[in-house]
Amino acid sequence: MSETSNWLVHDHGKYDALLAECEELAEEGLWEDALRVYRQFLEELKLHMRMEDEILYPLYEEQYGDPRGELTYLQGEHDNIAWLLHELAYVLKRNNTEHFLDSVRPLHKALNRHNANEEELFLNLEDDSILLRRDEIMQRLNSMQDEAGKRVWHI
DSSP states (O other): OOGGGGGGSOOHHHHHHHHHHHHHHHHTTOHHHHHHHHHHHHHHHHHHHHHIIIIIHHHHHHHHOOTTOHHHHHHHHHHHHHHHHHHHHHHHHTTOHHHHHHHHHHHHHHHHHHHHHHHHHHHTOSSSTTGGGHHHHHHHHHHGGGSOOSSOOOO
């Protein structure tokens, strides 16, 4: 596979760093700052998930199908992550130190597992057909900044 395929794998490290910063601030009792960082993390992750759900996964399915259910599994992981994000927001808004770690740990695990599954899928493409559509795909991804998504967020 060509080296240009890496553009399909998002910068997952950015989301890990923001969540870790939120966690540190909450552990220090800096709840307003933790909530501010969480909101930044949440908005960026919501856009990231939209890009996958509405552009990348459908393109992958159009090209390769989903015979092993990988996309269905990844979409299910998105649903689980959305639920965990909602739960963590609830804890943060209430400055709930006691339940913070109980909420952030499963989110870290779910994100790490999802990122690994997704990277494996996109780094092991069967051919370069999606890669040849890079300009079109990047234009579509960049246009998503100003649109409302299909997923309903109750956060």
